[in-house]
Amino acid sequence: MFYGCTAVSAGIGFQAGRTVYAQSGIAIETGTVLQVDVTGDGRSDRIRVFDNNDALRTSVGLTDASGAEAWFEYEEDMWASSVLTSGDLSGNGAADIVLMRYSNGMHGTGSASVLFVEEVPGSFIWREYPKVFLPNPAIDREQPKTFDDIQCRGATVIEKEGRHYLRLLAIDMEYFVETGDDYQELYIDCSWQGDGWLIEDMGEGGW
Ligand SMILES: [Ca+2]
Numbered sequence: 398m399f400y401g402c403t404a405v406s407a408g409i410g411f412q413a414g415r416t417v418y419a420q421s422g423i424a425i426e427t428g429t430v431l432q433v434d435v436t437g438d439g440r441s442d443r444i445r446v447f448d449n450n451d452a453l454r455t456s457v458g459l460t461d462a463s464g465a466e467a468w469f470e471y472e473e474d475m476w477a478s479s480v481l482t483s484g485d486l487s488g489n490g491a492a493d494i495v496l497m498r499y500s501n502g503m504h505g506t507g508s509a510s511v512l513f514v515e516e517v518p519g520s521f522i523w524r525e526y527p528k529v530f531l532p533n534p535a536i537d538r539e540q541p542k543t544f545d546d547i548q549c550r551g552a553t554v555i556e557k558e559g560r561h562y563l564r565l566l567a568i569d570m571e572y573f574v575e576t577g578d579d580y581q582e583l584y585i586d587c588s589w590q591g592d593g594w595l596i597e598d599m600g601e602g603g604w
Contacts, residue, residue: 423485423492425554425561433483435514436461436521437491442514444494446479455479455498459514459521469512469523471498484554484561486511486526486589493526493589495563497552509544509552509565511589529593530585540596541567547585555586562586563594569601 424433431444440462447456457469482495491514499507511526528544541547544565551566569581581601587594 423483423490423561425482425484425556427480427482427553429480431481431483431492431494433492435459435483435492435494436516437489438462444481444483444492446481446496448477448479448498450477455496457481457494457496457512457523459523461521465520467514467521467523469525482553484556484563486554486561486563487513488560488589495552495554497549506548506550506568509549511563526589527593530587531590531593531595533596536596536599538599540599541585547583550582557586560588562588562597 426433429446432441433444434440435442435444436459438461442462443458443460445458447458448454449456453473455471455473459465459467477499479496479498482497483492484495485491486493486495494512496510496512497507498510499505510528512523513526514521515524530541530543530546532540532542547565547567549565549567553564553566554561555564556562563586565585565587567583567585569583583601584599585596586598587596589595
């Protein structure tokens, strides 16, 4: 656990075109229950995800160090199981939460979302980052425009040179269609830029 990290006011990482990386020491952890600081006060909070497959609902809960609770709920069908990963993707000193919901459908694909907590008077609310990619002209291949353009099979946080990046794992449907045979796996590493996810790197593999 990383206690005592610097508390930075929420929002520092959200100026358009300028992302501040605070080197906050937010741990990259994965599971259905995490203990990380999503509120930015330097104290660990309890984050948990629960799939109610009878009600077709996925709930993400927050209980902060002082006992305040906040819930985020998706009510959709198809989803079978969910997993959370923490990281500081906006660089503001508070943990962001990557939520991967897997379906029962073909190829085990699902839906990736990135959530963060915003403080409001007396409480907290969950927010979700837009699922928009920012294309990178230095990458010489077709790039997806939104998360909905990819067949997502996984989502996690990786660290490169002290920065946290969102890594999405996808099925390369172009390859699938061309060969009509096996599918090829694709990784997409991206950084939050205030108005979207800049594709920093993408290519085959990464699983
Ligand atoms: Ca906290």
